[in-house]
Amino acid sequence: xxxxxxxxxxxxxxxxxxxxAQEKWFTRNGKITFFSETPAENIDANNNEVFSLLDPFKNExxxxxxxxxxxxxxxxxxxxxxxxxxxxxxxxxxxxxGTIADPxxxxxxxxxxxxxxxxxxxxxxxxxxxLSIPATIRVANRKIIGETKFDISLADYNIKIPSLVSKQVxxxxxxxxxxLYEPYDR
Amino acid sequence: MRIILTTVLFFLVKVLxxxxxxxxxLDKEVNIESKGKKQFTYATFKGxxxxxxxxxxxxxxxxxxxxxxxxxxDIGGEYGGEKSFFGMENSSDVGISFDxxxxxxxxxxxxRAKGATSIRQLYEASLKYKLLRQTEDGNIPVxxxxxxNAVVSSMSSNIKANTPDHFSSFAxxxxxxxxxxxxxxxxxxxxxxxxxxxxxxxxxxxxDQNDIFALGIGGRMKITKRIALVxxxxxVFRNAKSISNFKxxxxxxYNPLGAGLEFETGGHVFDFxxxxxxxxxxxxxxxxTTTSWTQWRFRWGFNxxxxxxxxxxK
Numbered sequence: 001x002x003x004x005x006x007x008x009x010x011x012x013x014x015x016x017x018x019x020x021a022q023e024k025w026f027t028r029n030g031k032i033t034f035f036s037e038t039p040a041e042n043i044d045a046n047n048n049e050v051f052s053l054l055d056p057f058k059n060e061x062x063x064x065x066x067x068x069x070x071x072x073x074x075x076x077x078x079x080x081x082x083x084x085x086x087x088x089x090x091x092x093x094x095x096x097x098g099t100i101a102d103p104x105x106x107x108x109x110x111x112x113x114x115x116x117x118x119x120x121x122x123x124x125x126x127x128x129x130x131l132s133i134p135a136t137i138r139v140a141n142r143k144i145i146g147e148t149k150f151d152i153s154l155a156d157y158n159i160k161i162p163s164l165v166s167k168q169v170x171x172x173x174x175x176x177x178x179x180l181y182e183p184y185d186r
Numbered sequence: 187m188r189i190i191l192t193t194v195l196f197f198l199v200k201v202l203x204x205x206x207x208x209x210x211x212l213d214k215e216v217n218i219e220s221k222g223k224k225q226f227t228y229a230t231f232k233g234x235x236x237x238x239x240x241x242x243x244x245x246x247x248x249x250x251x252x253x254x255x256x257x258x259x260d261i262g263g264e265y266g267g268e269k270s271f272f273g274m275e276n277s278s279d280v281g282i283s284f285d286x287x288x289x290x291x292x293x294x295x296x297x298r299a300k301g302a303t304s305i306r307q308l309y310e311a312s313l314k315y316k317l318l319r320q321t322e323d324g325n326i327p328v329x330x331x332x333x334x335n336a337v338v339s340s341m342s343s344n345i346k347a348n349t350p351d352h353f354s355s356f357a358x359x360x361x362x363x364x365x366x367x368x369x370x371x372x373x374x375x376x377x378x379x380x381x382x383x384x385x386x387x388x389x390x391x392x393x394d395q396n397d398i399f400a401l402g403i404g405g406r407m408k409i410t411k412r413i414a415l416v417x418x419x420x421x422v423f424r425n426a427k428s429i430s431n432f433k434x435x436x437x438x439x440y441n442p443l444g445a446g447l448e449f450e451t452g453g454h455v456f457d458f459x460x461x462x463x464x465x466x467x468x469x470x471x472x473x474x475t476t477t478s479w480t481q482w483r484f485r486w487g488f489n490x491x492x493x494x495x496x497x498x499x500k
Contacts, residue, residue, distance in 0.1 A: 055208055076249065097209050164451050165451075
């Protein structure tokens with residue numbers, strides 16, 4: 001009987017004090033920017049409604065973003081982006097799921113900045129490709145910040161650029177991601 | 187004892203990682219969030235005009251649209267055929283316009299049209315405002331835009347009384363259009379629109395109508411990513427007395443019908459059209475279309491639109 005009481009207390013304690021490495025981390029307002037650069041025109045767009053979950057316990061990370069959430073400086077560009085390139089009605093979401101390739105390099109219980117590689121699959125425009133991207137994970141008190149920057153080729157995702165605008169739209173675009181994670185409490 | 191065990195189990199379950207995979211959890215979160223969010227339907231139409239009619243679309247904030255519209259002469263009939271190279275050597279109306287987006291919902295415009303009936307040399311000022319925007323979740327099933335214009339003719343007045351271009355005062359030169367545009371994008375490929383329209387002319391000849399109502403219907407069907415079929419039609423409600431009076435003078439009115447192909451090439455929209463109406467502005471083609479498709483009295487024409495962004499790039 002005494003034993004049981006002890007177990008109950010330990011269990012209760014465990015449920016309250018989880019270490020940072022054991023809980024999941026979440027954001028619903030992460031940022032993704034993409035940048036297309038040609039001598040004729042630079043195009044950039046921001047999305048501040050990126051959903052991401054990070055599970056340090058399993059070394060897993062997942063992202064989801066709505067194509068229509070990208071904001072352009074010009075309304076017409078935004079319309080073309082959704083209608084002609086991303087086909088947002090057909091493919092509303094882009095997503096990424098991956099694992100930290102070298103989990104030993106990061107300690108989620110210790111404040112610091114860790115450079116890791118993330119292996120995973122990126123789905124855009126209905127096409128999924130495997131890729132490995134470098135990322136920076138900064139661990140702070142009750143907060144985790146994840147950052148990455150990488151290039152993708154539009155052709156890999158079956159996004160065609162008409163020859164008429166090939167001078168304005170680059171074949172390769174740079175994607176930057178910045179997420180501030182907070183403990184996931186659901 | 188049992189209570190304690192249950193409590194222990196309860197806590198253990200809570201501490202254990204959830205069975206859901208990360209992606210499933212994320213799906214759930216995204217769905218919860220997107221449920222409460224309004225997502226406006228985009229690109230119901232390409233550009234601010236269809237063939238003859240306007241569309242529910244306005245320009246983005248700080249965007250400037252430069253348009254050139256042209257209607258050639260009759261393809262066949264008395265004035266068409268080989269002698270005018272199927273109407274191409276005549277132009278029944280030519281218009282140039284500038285429209286500007288003040289906000290994402292409010293647009294102002296100025297235009298000049300040669301004018302097609304006996305009232306000519308037209309200057310137009312217009313306003314267009316998006317009252318309601320269709321949402322993806324279906325809560326708002328249609329987009330509604332209000333349009334209004336004021337048109338003045340700058341031609342010299344005809345000294346003969348009771349002619350359409352006899353202006354005894356400046357006010358006689360004015361005409362107005364008020365229109366409600368109601369559209370729904372049914373799919374990626376099909377958008378349809380209803381257009382209750384009112385045209386008021388300050389001065390008309392005897393037995394003509396100052397106020398004319400019409401109901402327009404228009405649509406756009408995408409054939410490829412960048413090419414679409416476009417068409418619009420106005421049923422004009424002219425009173426019987428006015429119709430018969432004009433008929434005795436040898437003039438029959440027809441409902442304007444336009445159809446064409448629309449090409450969209452990133453910033454440019456080009457319409458290659460066929461219409462029985464000769465004029466470009468509603469103020470003329472709704473009350474005064476006197477040419478009919480059935481007599482080969484239709485013409486080809488084009489609308490060209492180029493949108494410039496006046497917003498400064500950072």
